[in-house]
Amino acid sequence: MALIVQKYGGTSVGSIEKIEGVAEKVIATHKQGHDVVVVVSAMSGETNRLIDLARQISEIPNPREYDVLVSTGEQVTIALLSMAIEKLGQAARSYTGHQVHIRTDSAHTKARIMDIDEKRVREDLKAGRIVVVAGFQGVDENGNITTLGRGGSDTTAVALAAALKADECQIYTDVDGVYTTDPRLVPNARRLDRITFEEMLEMASLGSKVLQIRAVEFAGKYGVPLRVLHSTQAGPGTLITYDEEVENMEDAVISGIAFNRDEAELTITGVPDQPGIAYQILGPIGEANIEIDMIIQNIGADGCTDFTFTVHRNDYKKARQILDGIAKELGARQVTGDDTIVKISIVGVGMRSHAGIASTMFGALAKEGINIRMISTSEIKISVVVDEKYLELAVRSLHDVFGLEQKPAA
């Protein structure tokens, strides 16, 4: 008997019929003798409907109230799914983030989970109930409702799995696993049986929309085995697990190609090249809860320096506004920006033991005449920023040049 946390996203619970299908799947797992905790998102379309109501009032609605509003989406789903499970004769009980004490910080719309009080869930499991928890939401120390930001339901599932020491956290989605790259872009992209937390982290953060980055971080940190599965088709999915296990399985140099269409770049030029300047520029951006992705600093002429960084496209206007203020304070030359760029990354733990990966990558892009605007590297990934019009061409060339369509020899 295992303890399994299952997470179903918005598409998987997008209609009453689909919710009833999830109820059957959940009960089937329970009947195999497992304890089951289910985390669900809002029915697809519901969150957008709620956001649209808010936008009719204000383009930047009060964040505390925004969270009160959008958290109702998941609350509707937990009630409906619990009803559907009860209807089939199986005891179930739903919990909002508030009720199951998913304690977060107070960063409304982007809160982070601090702590989960799993006592009530354990009592229900002991009593033979299936527990249904609202994803994406929590409560801060003052009892205010918070949300984790889009995709946060994955994080809820993994955090619950960690708190309950679950045997597996299964993320049901509309894809049957993690692919070498997006199959809509590259038709011969291949499903991976396994991938490391580390690689998945790079894939997720770089835009493979299968899992939310914080969910993978959590899973890696607490050693929660994570499995991505299709919500209606049978199949083994992709298991995300520790490094050593995977390296024995597949000796690929790189595992996949991730890309992110949601990037925007900002450049501030002619700022004084002095200690603390990076903090002066990036501090206020971070304080506004805007995540900064890539950062590049070039040493310029006459004691001045140029700074370029990327943010999510949604944050572009806000970041630009803040940066204009900073530029005035610092007497910088100018601020420029572009929100029509994309980031493409090759990811693989095999990179550690193989040389020449970067030059293969740059060579493939050069051959297609694609101009690279920024480069950033880590131990297991190389990222480039290019004009968004080159996205498809670049990904296809890289998938080809690294032979990702073939399963590597064992």
Place this chain on the structure above:
Amino acid sequence: MALIVQKYGGTSVGSIEKIEGVAEKVIATHKQGHDVVVVVSAMSGETNRLIDLARQISEIPNPREYDVLVSTGEQVTIALLSMAIEKLGQAARSYTGHQVHIRTDSAHTKARIMDIDEKRVREDLKAGRIVVVAGFQGVDENGNITTLGRGGSDTTAVALAAALKADECQIYTDVDGVYTTDPRLVPNARRLDRITFEEMLEMASLGSKVLQIRAVEFAGKYGVPLRVLHSTQAGPGTLITYDEEVENMEDAVISGIAFNRDEAELTITGVPDQPGIAYQILGPIGEANIEIDMIIQNIGADGCTDFTFTVHRNDYKKARQILDGIAKELGARQVTGDDTIVKISIVGVGMRSHAGIASTMFGALAKEGINIRMISTSEIKISVVVDEKYLELAVRSLHDVFGLEQKPAA
């Protein structure tokens, strides 16, 4: 400076435009120097949309989950109204029933308020904020979300007004006050300036849909002055207040005619006429949380008795099921029922000091050939049950015979 609790129903917050209108009204009251607490219902149509989702899963959905589901309706409204108030530059904060600790019993879908912890609200008022509270919902001692049943938002408003010792509780509706009877039925029905709690209680419980009965009970019990007002048209509305004040104002024999289309009658015949029999029959109905309205017992032949009572039409099937079980146990002759009946009542504190009201009433009905199926009286009301097809005719005749279209002499 006064403390005013305002309540806006579903129609008054039925669109973003209307919510923005409410925000302006609320701020206007605040600008007059008053502390304002606003209680809101779900946007009109929203509760039905949610119930419809539940019904697609089960005709009798799990009541705990039903409450989790429908309580999202008010949560959406509090968030949107708070956003709209903040947008206009006035600080506001929303609270769910859970957050403001509206403690209820555990009778899901029909819970009763036990207690309100008004501390947090007072802190916000002191800080100059407008407080927006979700009507209709609460939380039981185990942290489960409960709802008060339809119309429960009025009760929330009055309970908050009582807890905060508010100067006035204003109920904004789609009518401009309490009328002598439903103007849709009797075009010359007249708005009352004042009415007693006692009379209003009879009017509300008997089907004048302006206010929920429990709200009036609460208001009377805690001496909260209650005012019914139109949500968009200016006007004094109707003040519901203590007995003595009103009797000096309007010396009417009867104040109004209430009616209730939502009644159903159940009869059990041939049960042993012995002590405790009423409890044996009605006890299980009450335990199923079905409210019983009128009760009549006739002594029959050969040591047997007949019992007739009325319930809400929604509870008819369930009550009949229970009654069939009881009949089997008691060896009763038969169970009959009818859910096409209505109750009509004349209400007035003046009845206490005037004789002949009942015979005037029965005479008027007899003249129209309307058969009376049940009669029930109290100090300030006389109710009759008639076939639903006679409703309009009966109400119009009674409104005429008691001269309700004219304002009584001061």
